[in-house]
Amino acid sequence: MEIYLPIAEQSMNVFVLLGLGAAAGLLAGMFGVGGGFLATPLLIFVGIPPAVAVASQANQVVANSVSSLQVHWRRGNVDFRMGLVLLLGGMIGSSAGVALFTYLKRIGQIDFVIAVLYVVMLSAIGLLMLAESLSTYVKRRRNPGAPRGKLHTHYLVHRLPLKLRFYKSKLYISALLPVGLGFVIGILSAILGVGGGFVLVPAMIYLLGMPTAVVIGTSNFQILFVAANVTFLQATTNGTVDVVLALLLILGGVVGAPIGSRLAAKLPGVVLRGLMSVLILAVAAELLIELLRTPSSPFSLGPREVNP
Amino acid sequence: MRRLLIAFVAGLTWTAIAHAQGPRAEPPPSGLPGPPPSVPTGSATPDLVVDLSRARVSITSAFQGESILMFGMFDPPGEVVVVVVGPEARETVMRKERFLGLWLNTGRQSFDDVPAYYAIAASQPLQRLLARGAGGEILSLEDRMSTVTPVGSRVAAELAKFRAGLVEVKRREGLYPAAIGQVTVQAGRLFRVDLPFPSRLPEGVYEVKAYLLREGKIVAAVSRPLPVGKVGFSAQLAGWASHDGALYGLGAVFMALFAGWLGGAIMRRL
Numbered sequence: 142m143e144i145y146l147p148i149a150e151q152s153m154n155v156f157v158l159l160g161l162g163a164a165a166g167l168l169a170g171m172f173g174v175g176g177g178f179l180a181t182p183l184l185i186f187v188g189i190p191p192a193v194a195v196a197s198q199a200n201q202v203v204a205n206s207v208s209s210l211q212v213h214w215r216r217g218n219v220d221f222r223m224g225l226v227l228l229l230g231g232m233i234g235s236s237a238g239v240a241l242f243t244y245l246k247r248i249g250q251i252d253f254v255i256a257v258l259y260v261v262m263l264s265a266i267g268l269l270m271l272a273e274s275l276s277t278y279v280k281r282r283r284n285p286g287a288p289r290g291k292l293h294t295h296y297l298v299h300r301l302p303l304k305l306r307f308y309k310s311k312l313y314i315s316a317l318l319p320v321g322l323g324f325v326i327g328i329l330s331a332i333l334g335v336g337g338g339f340v341l342v343p344a345m346i347y348l349l350g351m352p353t354a355v356v357i358g359t360s361n362f363q364i365l366f367v368a369a370n371v372t373f374l375q376a377t378t379n380g381t382v383d384v385v386l387a388l389l390l391i392l393g394g395v396v397g398a399p400i401g402s403r404l405a406a407k408l409p410g411v412v413l414r415g416l417m418s419v420l421i422l423a424v425a426a427e428l429l430i431e432l433l434r435t436p437s438s439p440f441s442l443g444p445r446e447v448n449p
Numbered sequence: 450m451r452r453l454l455i456a457f458v459a460g461l462t463w464t465a466i467a468h469a470q471g472p473r474a475e476p477p478p479s480g481l482p483g484p485p486p487s488v489p490t491g492s493a494t495p496d497l498v499v500d501l502s503r504a505r506v507s508i509t510s511a512f513q514g515e516s517i518l519m520f521g522m523f524d525p526p527g528e529v530v531v532v533v534v535g536p537e538a539r540e541t542v543m544r545k546e547r548f549l550g551l552w553l554n555t556g557r558q559s560f561d562d563v564p565a566y567y568a569i570a571a572s573q574p575l576q577r578l579l580a581r582g583a584g585g586e587i588l589s590l591e592d593r594m595s596t597v598t599p600v601g602s603r604v605a606a607e608l609a610k611f612r613a614g615l616v617e618v619k620r621r622e623g624l625y626p627a628a629i630g631q632v633t634v635q636a637g638r639l640f641r642v643d644l645p646f647p648s649r650l651p652e653g654v655y656e657v658k659a660y661l662l663r664e665g666k667i668v669a670a671v672s673r674p675l676p677v678g679k680v681g682f683s684a685q686l687a688g689w690a691s692h693d694g695a696l697y698g699l700g701a702v703f704m705a706l707f708a709g710w711l712g713g714a715i716m717r718r719l
Contacts, residue, residue, distance in 0.1 A: 145512040145648070147683040148690055152513045152648045203705035208713025249543050253553040369702045376698030380690050384701045385510075391705065395712035432551045438621070440614030443541035443557065445565070445651060 148383035149193045155389065157187055162201070162393020169394065170401020171413060174342060175205045175364070177335035178266075180390065182259055182424050191252045193383055195242075195334030196375035200387035202336040202368035205394060206361045213358025220309035220355045223319060224362035227341075230320035231367040234327020239374040242332055246379060249443055256428050258333060263425035266339060270418035274411045281411070310351045310359075318349060323363060331371050336364035496524045497661040497669040506646055506655075507680040514623070514648040517675070520641040523661050527668065528572045529632045529640045530587055530660045533675070535566030535624070536653030539600070542615045558611040559600035565651035566624045567593060570642045572632040578662060586667060587660060590616070590625055623647030652678050 143152045161183050165176025177198050184194035213219055245251040301315030322344055326337035341360045345351045351359070376382040405413060499521030506515055519531055540563040544556040567590055571578050579587060588596075594616055599608050619625040624647065632642040644657070654676050661669040679687050690697045 143511065143513050145508060145510050145683055147510075147679060147687040150649055152511075200701050200705050203702055204709030204712065207706050207709030208716070211710065211713045212717070249541075249554045249557055253551075257551070369706075372702050372705070373695070373698035376690065376701055377694040380694055382690070382698065382701050384686065384697075384704060387701065387705065388708065391708045391712065395708075395716065398712075399716050434552075435547075436545055436552055438614075438617055439545040439552075440611075440618050441543050441545070441554070442615075442618050443543055446539040446541075447536070447653075 144385065144389075146189075146193075146383050146386050148197075148381065149189055149386060151188070153187070153189070153386075158386065158389040159393040159396075161187070162390035163397035163400075164393075165201070165390065166205075166394030166397025167401035167404070168397075168417070169205055169209070170398040170403075171405040172339075172401075172417065174338035175202050175336040176394075176397075177202050177205075178259075178263065178333070178339055179421065179424060181255075181334045182263075182428055184386075185255075186427070189386070190381075191255045192242075192246055192379065192381045193386070195255060195332070196372070196379065196381035197383045197386040198334035198390070199330065199368050199371040199375060200382050200384065201390040201394065202330075202334070203365060203372060204387075204391040206336055206365040206368060208395075208398070210358065210361040210365055213361060216358070218355050218358035219362050220307060220351070220359045221362070222305070223307045223310055223312075223349075223351070223355075224359045226305065226316050226319045227323035227326075227359070227363040228366050230323025230325075231327040231330075231363050232323075232370055234324035235331045235367045235370045236327075236374060237324075238328040238331025239371060239378060241328070242375075243378050245332075253432075255333065256432055258329075260425050260429045260432065262329075262333070262340075263421050263428070267418045267421035267425055270414050270421065274414040274418060278411045278415070307351075309355055310349075312350060314349065322348065323367075326363070327367050327370075330364075330367050331374075334371075336368055338364055495669075496527075497529075497659060497671050498522050499659045499671045499673065501657065501673060501675065505675065506650065506677040508650065508652070508678060508683055509680050510682050512648060512683070514650070515646050517644045517646065518641060519644060519657060519659065520639070521659060521671075522638050523640065523669070525637045527661045527663045528578055529634070530569065530571040530575070530578060530662060531632055531642050531644075532587060532658045532660075533566060533568045533644055534564045534656045534658075535651060535677075536655070537562045537564050538651075539563065540615060542611045542618065544611065544614060556611075558603060558608065560597040560612070560615060561600060563597050563615065564593065565653060566646070566655060567619075568626050568644060570632050572634050572640060578665070622649055624650075646677070650677055 142155045144155045144158075145152045161180055164183070165180035168174070168176035168179060180201070181194050181198045184198065185191050189197075210219070242251060245254050301317050303316045304313055305316045306313050322341070326341050329335060329337045329340065338357075338360050341363070342356055345356045345360060346353060372382055499519060502518035502520070503515075506517065521529075523529060539559055539561050541557055541559045543554040544558075545552045546555040548555065569575065569587070569589060575589060579589060594612060597612070597615075599611075603611075616625060620627060623645065626645055632640050634640045654674050657673045657675050659671045660667050678684065686697075689700075
């Protein structure tokens with residue numbers, strides 16, 4: 142069954158889009174991160190223009206982070222002070238990111254930049270995850286009862302100025318660090334249409350040294366507002382948010398997420414992360430091949446200007 | 450409470466599906482004029498009468514491209530040529546080149562007055578008909594494209610490459626169909642031709658023109674406007690997005706907030 146997407150201006154199979162949303166939701170349920178970083182490249186593979194894919198995916202991220210924020214809010218796992226400091230950077234970063242996006246779109250390089258950034262980011266994450274799950278697997282086989290080592294050091298964090306106390310996270314660190322982190326995630330969010338949880342969560346644990354319990358809730362808090370900002374700015378400046386596309390992705394995600402969390406409960410984490418890393422690397426490879434392969438035609442069309 | 454929530458999601462799904470099913474009888478958007486009756490231009494007695502199987506191309510939520518039939522009658526002898534032209538606009542062609550092993554856009558060239566859509570069909574091989582003198586008014590795609598004006602200056606040979614690239618991309622998108630098939634003639638005076646429109650179709654008022662040629666001269670011509678536009682739900686959303694991006698953006702955010710909250714609430718209770 143085909144549906145016409147009014148902003149993408151093309152028709153697309155409803156079940157393909159629902160399936161993509163479900164796959165993203167599955168990942169979100171399994172790993173606690175939004176599936177945006179896989180859904181956006183897949184949308185591009187099925188033929189949605191990259192600019193529309195990114196902006197509509199940001200809209201989907203809003204829905205995704207609301208539903209997981211609900212859970213963490215209720216359990217009291219949100220450090221609002223940290224969330225607001227992150228958000229300060231996030232808002233500046235995402236606004237700058239949308240401006241950069243608009244500029245790249247005007248000079249006709251946005252598709253290329255999206256593809257390159259995805260290749261770099263997905264390869265890095267995929268390789269890190271693969272290495273981590275392989276080494277964990279090997280270690281566990283050698284001595285099953287080994288305790289985990291200390292995960293972080295605090296040198297850099299302790300030397301920067303503008304220190305703030307974050308009671309919930311039991312931290313006394315410079316505010317510059319979370320602001321900077323929020324800024325980077327904001328730019329990623331604007332250009333790639335992702336929430337950025339897969340970068341934000343490890344950074345909060347390893348870089349800021351936050352307790353794991355409050356990390357997911359706090360990151361969801363920041364992602365919600367940043368994704369809302371990106372959606373709003375993309376709609377006003379580029380007009381690339383397709384709500385029909387976003388709604389189909391959200392509906393798919395609602396179905397996929399609980400299946401993902403049930404799967405996660407059954408399979409061991411090492412195996413899950415290994416599978417996930419292979420999937421991520423496959424998508425990165427496909428994007429890279431597209432960039433390297435001689436195109437069937439070197440020509441493409443930019444936007445039509447009815448009243449130049 | 451649980452039932453209420455489930456009914457709500459069912460409603461949301463239904464709305465999405467309902468819009469995907471079949472074109473609904475919507476009133477035409479006020480901006481697009483309806484087609485006037487086909488009045489032949491040129492002669493008092495109609496040598497050529499035409500009609501279209503549909504008065505407009507409606508881009509609904511279920512639009513997948515459309516084929517429109519043009520049919521009519523002419524006074525023999527003679528040959529019929531049909532030309533369809535979409536609204537003109539500035540188009541920008543981008544060219545990719547290999548840079549450090551990666552393919553990226555390195556060149557761009559804009560052209561003014563590029564028709565969004567261009568198709569031509571005839572009841573005889575076109576070259577032969579046009580060679581006999583009607584070429585001044587009826588243009589083959591190649592002739593039409595040679596009239597598009599480049600923006601800025603560039604070497605002629607390079608311009609020709611970009612021009613060819615423009616035609617190539619438009620062809621690929623089905624907007625310059627290479628051969629829309631011959632105009633078929635029955636009983637010596639009835640003719641018909643199918644006009645194919647792809648799913649990615651620019652909006653605007655298209656012009657469908659039929660010519661009657663005798664010995665290379667145009668003896669009658671009939672023109673019909675063919676409005677192409679989004680209709681119903683698609684039209685409302687697209688119009689909203691382009692006229693009031695801020696309100697549309699807010700709407701998109703609140704839709705996602707609500708859908709996400711609802712989805713989360715339902716999944717916790719299941």
